[in-house]
Amino acid sequence: MLTVTILGSGNLATHLFKALNASEEVIINQWYSRNPKTIKAFEKTVNIISDINDLEEADVYFTAISDDAIAAFTEKLPFKDRLVVHCSGNVPMSALSPKNKRGVFYPLQTFSKERATDFNVIPICIEAEDQEHLILLKKIGSKISSTVHEINTEQRKALHLAAVFINNFVNHLYHIGHEICDVNQVPFHILKPIIEETTKKIMDLNPIDAQTGPAKRNDRNTIENHINNLEQHLPDYTAIYKTLTSSILNTYGREKL
């Protein structure tokens, strides 16, 4: 049996708790939160604590707190020589306090508390200071997911950067599309089939082969029309349109805007 403790009670911590708690081979010893009211709903299932001095021994401590707080928080932990991991895409393993054994357990997915997720399909990127702990993290990862990858800090940072483009930025572009619909009083839901097809398409084609649209075709009149429309109705988005259009033109060997 593997014993673990979760530190933090935000989006990821909550999903991690649910996934680990569902595994019969993992025991969640404790769940620490500096604000335990946020996880009161789980108090009958797990021992919730709000003081790090009450932390008991566990095989792994999952630090699922804000990136910027990881270094100072792990330095304050009242024990040493135990395995403490963080769950961030962009924080180096070396940011963890060296008084404990260090590792990373990064599930590459977007998590929101209010949305259910299937952890089994989420790739887990692991890193550890030594082979023994790498094996341990692989073992825990495989209890909740079917894909566990050994990924070093630089590779993980690159994956995180790519994920910002393909998730955060794409989602922001959905938001812009939503605003354009609102301003012009057309329902956003009419766009949902094209959103779905855009995602499905790159499961079979490379993104470079899946590209369509006025920038790919070099349809300058259409591009000009779009820019005029934005300048009139939503001028804050003109720069994004021009930057992305130039990038697509450049990718397909055309002259930039």
Ligand SMILES: NC(=O)c1ccc[n+]([C@@H]2O[C@H](COP(=O)([O-])OP(=O)(O)OC[C@H]3O[C@@H](n4cnc5c(N)ncnc54)[C@H](OP(=O)(O)O)[C@@H]3O)[C@@H](O)[C@H]2O)c1
């Ligand atoms: N959400 C995702 O999609 C996702 C995906 C992969 C990895 N991650 C990683 O998971 C980690 C947590 O992200 P999240 O999205 O779950 O964040 P979140 O929902 O904002 O939750 C952050 C948690 O950290 C706690 N916290 C912040 N500063 C703290 C401190 N100094 N001491 C103790 N607790 C502190 C917060 O407590 P309060 O509630 O009291 O402020 C909260 O419980 C990050 O490293 C992030 O990079 C997130």
